[in-house]
Amino acid sequence: MSALILVVLLVVLLSISVPIAFSIGLLALAGLMLAGVDNPTIAAQRMFAGMNSYGLLALPLFILAGNILVAGGVIQRLIDFADVIVGRIRGGLAQVNVLANLMMAGVSGSATADTAALGAVMLPTMKARGYSVEFASALTVSGAIMAPILPPSLIMVIYAIPTKLSIGAMFFAGIMPALLIALLLMIYVAYACRNHPMPTTAAPTPRILLQATIKALPVLVAPIIIVGGVRGGIFTATEAAAVLCGYAFLLCVVGYRAVSFARLGQVFRESALTSATVMIIVATSNLFAWYLAMENVPNATRDLFQMMTDNPIVFLLLVNLFLLFVGAFVDTVPAILIFVPILQPTAVQFGIDPIHFAIVVIVNLMIGLNTPPVGTNLLVISSIGGKSMGQITRALMPFYVVKIIALIIITYVPAVSLWLPRMAGLIN
Numbered sequence: 456m457s458a459l460i461l462v463v464l465l466v467v468l469l470s471i472s473v474p475i476a477f478s479i480g481l482l483a484l485a486g487l488m489l490a491g492v493d494n495p496t497i498a499a500q501r502m503f504a505g506m507n508s509y510g511l512l513a514l515p516l517f518i519l520a521g522n523i524l525v526a527g528g529v530i531q532r533l534i535d536f537a538d539v540i541v542g543r544i545r546g547g548l549a550q551v552n553v554l555a556n557l558m559m560a561g562v563s564g565s566a567t568a569d570t571a572a573l574g575a576v577m578l579p580t581m582k583a584r585g586y587s588v589e590f591a592s593a594l595t596v597s598g599a600i601m602a603p604i605l606p607p608s609l610i611m612v613i614y615a616i617p618t619k620l621s622i623g624a625m626f627f628a629g630i631m632p633a634l635l636i637a638l639l640l641m642i643y644v645a646y647a648c649r650n651h652p653m654p655t656t657a658a659p660t661p662r663i664l665l666q667a668t669i670k671a672l673p674v675l676v677a678p679i680i681i682v683g684g685v686r687g688g689i690f691t692a693t694e695a696a697a698v699l700c701g702y703a704f705l706l707c708v709v710g711y712r713a714v715s716f717a718r719l720g721q722v723f724r725e726s727a728l729t730s731a732t733v734m735i736i737v738a739t740s741n742l743f744a745w746y747l748a749m750e751n752v753p754n755a756t757r758d759l760f761q762m763m764t765d766n767p768i769v770f771l772l773l774v775n776l777f778l779l780f781v782g783a784f785v786d787t788v789p790a791i792l793i794f795v796p797i798l799q800p801t802a803v804q805f806g807i808d809p810i811h812f813a814i815v816v817i818v819n820l821m822i823g824l825n826t827p828p829v830g831t832n833l834l835v836i837s838s839i840g841g842k843s844m845g846q847i848t849r850a851l852m853p854f855y856v857v858k859i860i861a862l863i864i865i866t867y868v869p870a871v872s873l874w875l876p877r878m879a880g881l882i883n
Contacts, residue, residue: 461486475789476732480739486746498742505741506734509693510622513612515730516696520607520677520703521563522722522729526714527707529674530572533558534580536671539659546648548584549594550641552577556598557637558671560605561678566787566824569599570832574839585652589850592840596832596847597854598640600821603787604814605633607681607699612692613737613788614813617744617796621810622692623685624881628810628872630682632818635871636861643857673706686879733788740792747797757801767805771866774798775819782823786831790820810882814872818865822858825851 464485468478484498537554541547555577559569574595581591603610606626615622659667680702681695690698707714714722747753764770781790795816802812824832833844840847865871876882 460489475786476736476739479736479743479789479793483739483743483746486743486750490746490749492749501742501745502738505616505738505744508616510612510615511734511737513622513693513696514609514733515726516693516700517564517607517609517612518729518733519723519726520696520699521565521568522726523700523703523707523714523719524562524674524677525568525572526718526722527703527711528713529562529707530555530559530576532670532674533562534573534576536667536675539664539667543654543658545653546644546651547654548581549586549590549644549648549651552581552591552594553598553637553640553644556595557601557605557633558675560599560602560633561607562674563602564607564609566599566602566821567831567835569602570596570835571839573599574836578836578840584654587850588840588842589846590647592836592842592847593850593854594640594644596825596836597851597858598637599832600818600824600858601633601636603817603821604629604636606630606678607696608817609733610787610791610817610820611813613733614791614795614817616737617741617792618799618809618813620813621881624810624876625813626682626685626692627876627879627881628814629817630875631871632814632861632865635864636818636858639857639861640854643853647853673710677702677706686881736788737792740789743793744796747793753797753800756797757804760801761804767807768867770802770805771807771815774802774815775862775866778816778819779822779826782820783826784829785823786829787820787824790823791816808869808873808882810876811869811872815862815866818862822855822862825854825858 461482465478465482468481473481487493487498534551534555537551537558538548541550541554544550552573555573556569559573563569563572574592577595578588578591582588602608606629608626608629611625611629612622614620615625677699681699684690684695684698685692708719760770760773763773778790778794781794785793798816799809799812803809824830827833827844827848830844833847837844837847873882
């Protein structure tokens with residue numbers, strides 16, 4: 456009966472547009488009251504405990520570093536570099552979109568940020584070269600899902616908090632899946648653009664190639680610093696976030712001189728607001744997760760899955776279907792903080808490596824970002840391109856097939872996720 460009351464309460468709160476962070480918090484408080492826990496001090500302590508984590512220090516730092524790099528105009532440098540590499544082939548600008556998304560993923564760590572930043576540049580450019588806005592929008596949001604999979608990933612930092620997993624191991628585990636998604640997208644783009652007119656511009660000279668490489672190289676070095684530093688034991692993933700902030704400042708403010716101190720103040724303000732929003736969600740989600748644990752929901756969920764099947768292959772299929780559904784309605788951060796404490800222990804019971812399972816969960820929820828009715832990335836690209844979510848969703852249909860193929864490979868070939876962290880000695 457109490458579960459039904461909570462479900463009704465959640466539906467009511469979301470229907471009247473209560474922010475998801477407050478909806479989760481109110482839901483947790485209502486559940487605690489129904490369970491007879493009416494001491495507000497306990498709720499405050501649990502919320503603070505959810506934010507009191509050394510690993511979470513990386514979150515605002517990665518957000519700040521990404522915002523400084525975006526404000527410093529790195530997007531155009533990456534697009535120019537990708538354009539020189541593949542822009543002169545048939546459908547080349549669409550391939551540029553994929554490559555730019557891949558390179559930008561190693562800078563921002565946020566799918567929504569990539570969608571907004573690259574969409575504003577790529578959509579008008581692709582439209583001018585004969586691509587439909589719907590196709591350009593669908594391609595941009597499909598490529599943007601690589602950002603939380605490739606390091607530095609904000610979502611991986613958040614995922615590591617309730618699970619106590621190594622952020623460094625997760626960073627390495629995301630590299631091959633992100634490259635797989637990029638490869639499959641480029642293969643589909645080559646097929647979809649097979650009849651697109653060839654570019655009329657001349658092939659780049661070695662001098663142009665060298666200039667574009669020199670301009671983009673300092674930006675491309677940023678993710679290498681993170682991965683190399685963590686792998687070499689020079690710094691932890693949290694310390695890597697601080698290093699990336701310093702590097703972004705030196706590059707964009709001192710080196711490129713593309714960010715004035717007035718603009719830098721705005722970047723700090725935007726980063727603080729974003730960090731505060733995420734931290735509120737982390738706090739209320741931790742309270743809700745504590746309530747679920749108190750009500751023995753994780754164990755009940757494990758028993759339910761084990762009653763349905765004892766086969767890990769079937770379990771992963773059920774989890775994929777569940778998360779694809781959840782991702783269409785719930786944003787990534789609350790989905791992770793609510794469902795991962797339930798699903799992760801169950802996956803371990805089925806003998807699934809927790810790092811591998813983490814990547815499976817993240818890829819599922821990234822696909823959800825592009826899936827209506829909520830689809831945060833769809834909302835962003837719709838406002839940029841001036842097309843309805845329905846129009847973009849229709850153009851997304853073949854891209855869903857590509858992403859589902861990638862998801863199946865990542866789910867059932869654990870080596871795609873685990874090979875690199877094992878080679879790096881981060882997991883056994």
